[in-house]
Amino acid sequence: MTTDDLPLIKRWLDTPHVAEWWDGGEEFELISGDLDHPDMAQFIVACDGQRFAYLQCYNLSAWNTGFGSHPEGTRGLDQFIGEANMLDRGHGSVFIREFTEQLFAQGTPRVVIDPDPANARAIRAYEKAGFHRSNVVDTPDGPALLMVRNP
Secondary structure, three states: OOHHHHHHHHHHHOOHHHHOOOOHHHHHHHHHHOOOOOOEEEEEEEEOOEEEEEEEEEEOOHHHHHHOOOOOOOEEEEEEEOOHHHOOOOHHHHHHHHHHHHHHHOOOOOEEEOOOOOOHHHHHHHHHOOOEEEEEEEEOOEEEEEEEEOO
């Protein structure tokens, strides 16, 4: 992802199905501000040439002290599908599973995700991608369901 993708991210954050779970204004500032952060990698996900989702992959650090103890090198993921016509078609679980498999192939010991406990669509996609429910954690955005996947 580059600065050229920021208008697309802004448009996606303003869609109702994304805004329900992501605070558009605050999240846009965080996403754009983290483009060059050394602990964060950001991606635009595409299928058959259609860009449809955002994914960020980060090293656990001071951002996530509430996630508990995890092996050195554990990565966290956050993502959303921006294009409404790509919802409820299985794309989320597929790209999350494939991305996670790539991380494991590179030696990542564990991957964590922290959806809102009320976000049933996301939780279902993460379970289909191989994650299991761990525990509820406190985050700056409120409670989150920590989900874990090991190789």
